Amino acid sequence: MKKQAxxxxxxxxxxxxxxxxxxxxxxxxxxxIIVVDCGLAFPQDDMYGIDLVIPDVTYLKENIDRVKGxxxxxxxxxxxxxxxxxxxxxNVPIYATKLTNGIIEHKLREHNMLTKVKRKVVKYGQxxxxxxxxxxFIRTNHSIQDAAALAIHSPAGIVVHTGxxxxxxxxxxxxxxxxxxxxxxxxxxxxxxxxxxxxxxxKGFTMSEKSVGKAFEEIFSDHKxxxxxxxxxxxxxxxxxxxxxxxxxxxxxxxxxxxxxxxIVGIASELGYMQIPAHTLIELDELKHYPDEKTVIxxxxxxxxxxxxxxxxxxxxxxxxxxxxxxxxxLSSTPIPGNEKAVSKIINELTMKGANVIFQDVxxxxxxxxxxxxxxYSLVKPKYAVPIxxxxxxxxxxxxxxxxxxxxxxxxxxxxxxxxLELSEDGAGITGKVxxxxxxxxxxxxxxxxxxxxxxxxxxxxDGIIIIVLTLEGGSxxxxxxxxxxxxxFVYVRGAESLMExxxxxxxxxxxYCMSKGITDWGKIKTEIKDCLGDFVWKETKRRPMIMPxxxxx
Numbered sequence: 001m002k003k004q005a006x007x008x009x010x011x012x013x014x015x016x017x018x019x020x021x022x023x024x025x026x027x028x029x030x031x032x033i034i035v036v037d038c039g040l041a042f043p044q045d046d047m048y049g050i051d052l053v054i055p056d057v058t059y060l061k062e063n064i065d066r067v068k069g070x071x072x073x074x075x076x077x078x079x080x081x082x083x084x085x086x087x088x089x090x091n092v093p094i095y096a097t098k099l100t101n102g103i104i105e106h107k108l109r110e111h112n113m114l115t116k117v118k119r120k121v122v123k124y125g126q127x128x129x130x131x132x133x134x135x136x137f138i139r140t141n142h143s144i145q146d147a148a149a150l151a152i153h154s155p156a157g158i159v160v161h162t163g164x165x166x167x168x169x170x171x172x173x174x175x176x177x178x179x180x181x182x183x184x185x186x187x188x189x190x191x192x193x194x195x196x197x198x199x200x201x202x203k204g205f206t207m208s209e210k211s212v213g214k215a216f217e218e219i220f221s222d223h224k225x226x227x228x229x230x231x232x233x234x235x236x237x238x239x240x241x242x243x244x245x246x247x248x249x250x251x252x253x254x255x256x257x258x259x260x261x262x263x264i265v266g267i268a269s270e271l272g273y274m275q276i277p278a279h280t281l282i283e284l285d286e287l288k289h290y291p292d293e294k295t296v297i298x299x300x301x302x303x304x305x306x307x308x309x310x311x312x313x314x315x316x317x318x319x320x321x322x323x324x325x326x327x328x329x330x331l332s333s334t335p336i337p338g339n340e341k342a343v344s345k346i347i348n349e350l351t352m353k354g355a356n357v358i359f360q361d362v363x364x365x366x367x368x369x370x371x372x373x374x375x376x377y378s379l380v381k382p383k384y385a386v387p388i389x390x391x392x393x394x395x396x397x398x399x400x401x402x403x404x405x406x407x408x409x410x411x412x413x414x415x416x417x418x419x420x421l422e423l424s425e426d427g428a429g430i431t432g433k434v435x436x437x438x439x440x441x442x443x444x445x446x447x448x449x450x451x452x453x454x455x456x457x458x459x460x461x462x463d464g465i466i467i468i469v470l471t472l473e474g475g476s477x478x479x480x481x482x483x484x485x486x487x488x489x490f491v492y493v494r495g496a497e498s499l500m501e502x503x504x505x506x507x508x509x510x511x512x513y514c515m516s517k518g519i520t521d522w523g524k525i526k527t528e529i530k531d532c533l534g535d536f537v538w539k540e541t542k543r544r545p546m547i548m549p550x551x552x553x554x
Contacts, residue, residue, distance in 0.1 A: 008422040009156035009191070011386065014436050015039070015055035017417045018392050020198070020337065021078040022438075024055045024086075025161075025388070029154045032131025033066045036150060036161055037073055040081030041438070054082035056437040060090050068130040072096040073163030074147035075103035076235055084111035085441065093118040095128055097137065099146035099237075102267045124148065124178065139178040141168035143209070143366025144235045145273050149182075156424045157191030160380050164196050164389060166206045166365065167372040172213070172238035173273060182379040192423055193382035197390035198367035200397035205371045207364040212332065213242040215362045220250045223328040226356070227292035228252070229321075231302035231310045232332040234260035236366075237268045239332060240298055241275070247296045248277045255284045257321065258300030258309040284320050297321060302333035304342025314349035325354025332362045337391070370401055377405040384428050385412045386421065463545040464489030466537070468507060468529055471552045478515070483507040483529075490545045499540060506536055522551050 009029050016023030021041030027034050041053040060067050069092050072080055083094070084107055094117060096104060101121045108114045122128060124139040134153040141147065142164050152159045160182070169176050199206065220228065228247075232239045240261070247254045256265050268274040287295055301310025310329075312318040323329075329350050335343040343359075350357050368376070377385070385402035387395040392414075399412045413428065415421050418436035422429060465488050471481040485500055485507070510532050514525055526549040533547055 007156065008424040009154045009159065011159070011192070011194070011415075011421040011423060012059065012434055013388070013415060013417050013419065014057060014059060014434075015041075015417050016078075016389065017395070017415060020389075020391065022053060022055050022082070023079050023389060024057070024082070025194075026060065027133065027152055027154070027159070028063075028066070029132040029156060031066050032068055032133055033060070033063055034068050034130055034133050034135065034152070035060065035070045036152075037079040037163075038070055038082045038086050039076070039078040040441075041078065043440070052081065052441045053438045054085050054441060056435065056439050057086050057090060059434040059436070060086075064090060066131075067092050068133070069093045069095055069128075071128075071135050071150055072100050072104065073150065073161070074142055075100040075144050076164065079164070080104055080107065083117075084108060084113055085439075087113065087117050091117060093120055095120050095122050095135070097122055097124070097146040097148055099144070099268065099271055099273050100148075102271050103235075103264065106263055106267060122148075125181075127153075138181050139175060140165035141171050141177050141209075142166060143233065143239075145173055145237050145268075151181075151185055157383075158185060158188065159192045159194060159423070160185060160190050160382065161194045161388075162196050162368075162376060164198070164367060165372075165376075166368045167375060168206075168208050170208045170210045172209050172241055179375070179379060182376060186379050186381040190380050190382045191425070192384040192386050192428075193377065193380050194386045194388045195373060195376060195398060196367055197373075197387045197394040197398040199365055199369045200373060200387070200390065200394050200401060202365075202369040203371075204369050206367065206369045209238050209242075209364060212239060212362060212364055213246065216242055216246045216330075219328065219330060219358060219362070220246050220252075223356075224250070225293050226326050226328045227295050227297070227324065228328045228330065229297045229299060229310075229313075229323075229355075230330045230332055231299050232363075233302065234258060234264045234300050237264065237273055240265060240268075243296065243298050244274075244276055244280060248280050252294050252296045253282045253286075253290055254280055254296045254298060255282050255287055256298050257284055261298060261300045261309075287321075292324070292327075301346070302331050302343075303336055303339045304344075304346040306342075311346060314346050314353070316353075323350060323353040323355050327353075327355040329355045329357045330362050331357065331359040334363050334365070373398060373401050374405055377402060377407070382407070383411060383425070384423060387412075387414060460489065460546060463543045465546045465548060466490055466533065468533070468547070468549045469552070470511070470549065471554055473554060483511065487545070490543070502540075503533060503536060506532060525549070525551065 007030050012026040014024045023037040023039040025036045043053055067090055098121050101119055108117055122137050124137050127134050127136045136151040137148040140149045147163055149163050150161045167177050230243050244254050256262055269276055299309040301308030313321050313323050347357050385407050387398035395414050402412050413421055418433045419430045420432040422431045467486045469482050469484045485504055529549045530547045
């Protein structure tokens with residue numbers, strides 16, 4: 001007998017809305033909380049020196065006794081990247097499909113956490129009971145294998161979370177999305193659908209991954225006399241598989257380059273998600289034993305990332321691979337929003353080295369377009385629509401689709417990270433907010449760089465710094481040495497000697513003034529120095545460098 005719902009189901013996104021990346025959502029019913037995904041985001045241009053951004057999980061820490069487990073939809077960084085950081089503080093079991101779990105284990109091993117975190121491999125169709133929840137994994141297609149949608153059964157009703165998905169009737173590996181199960185859930189009655197919005201503004205259907213195989217076939221047959229270098233996302237195992245299959249048919253050897261690419265190919269072939277013909281894969285060092293036209297390099301760096309293998313090749317600083325004139329280079333991906341500049345820079349650099357760069361029509365998206373989103377809505381027939389995964393414009397585009405399909409406008413919720421959305425058969429609404437935010441990871445420091453530090457870094461990057469060094473006599477506070485001026489990133493000192501002389505003279509006068517007025521408080525002296533020098537520099541240069549007075553006592 002079904003337990004009668006006495007409470008509402010709370011859906012609390014802790015990240016991932018109004019941006020691409022950092023996906024993490026908590027589901028709460030009475031004394032149980034489960035979490036879906038735990039991703040990172042890559043830093044924006046104004047986050048100087050930051051390596052990655054992870055979600056602030058204060059809400060989970062405050063309710064740690066009720067958190068039962070993490071359910072992971074697939075193995076992309078924006079869904080699993082924060083696991084090693086978040087699970088240090090919230091150590092509960094992780095549930096994921098086989099390949100996703102393999103990638104997570106590799107991450108945990110790198111962070112020395114493999115023995116500390118419980119992991120459970122789940123098969124499609126399996127149900128996991130945790131607290132008040134029963135979570136079912138449903139097969140979907142995406143640009144990485146083993147992606148899953150989740151049917152979250154709670155006493156208040158069923159929520160279907162699609163994860164990142166597309167409908168691919170002819171996947172390279174494995175079976176097509178389990179549309180039948182979505183239909184069965186729809187017949188049962190679904191309270192809410194949380195659906196991927198990334199391509200909600202694109203008409204039609206997303207092409208099958210197999211269509212990229214045809215494009216590779218043409219490239220290989222058109223460029224039989226050149227070396228071929230293909231850059232793609234490391235996690236797109238099917239894409240790499242298609243490159244290997246095509247290379248094998250054309251009698252070429254394949255070398256894999258880029259740390260993440262080597263890792264994922266290793267994990268995928270070990271777990272049986274890739275079939276590599278014997279003697280096809282070779283080490284990068286072995287390339288020199290084969291003529292160029294008999295080799296293919298599969299590499300990371302299709303997004304123009306600065307330290308990725310392709311960028312190092314383009315810049316001529318890669319230790320083992322130099323770009324040669326006539327190389328055929330294929331960028332098998334679309335620039336992620338924000339990366340367009342980096343990608344065009346790389347295309348230019350490669351072209352200047354004489355390479356032939358192909359970047360049109362060698363990629364298909366891993367996300368559903370409008371017709372596939374409509375298909376899922378018409379199968380699931382949800383009472384409420386909650387668009388997820390995308391910037392605001394994407395969420396709005398999906399809200400329009402939901403309305404077209406016949407969902408009442410007041411039953412469509414565009415929510416932000418931190419909103420508490422309460423759902424039940426009787427009604428739904430946003431009832432509160434929880435604390436959310438970005439935690440920045442810089443080297444080994446997690447969260448020790450906040451907005452103030454970033455503001456300082458931005459200040460230093462834009463205007464530089466001036467340091468004033470003074471030595472005062474203990475007791476009498478007479479100036480014994482200085483003030484000396486050191487500047488970095490402000491002006492080229494040799495070209496601005498007169499400016500520095502004037503500044504120094506000004507400071508000498510200011511110190512005389514402080515002495516004559518009997519000002520002995522160091523804080524006050526520093527403020528006087530900052531104010532007078534700041535005004536002078538602004539008047540002369542229209543810049544506001546950071547000014548740091550350093551006082552020593554002898």
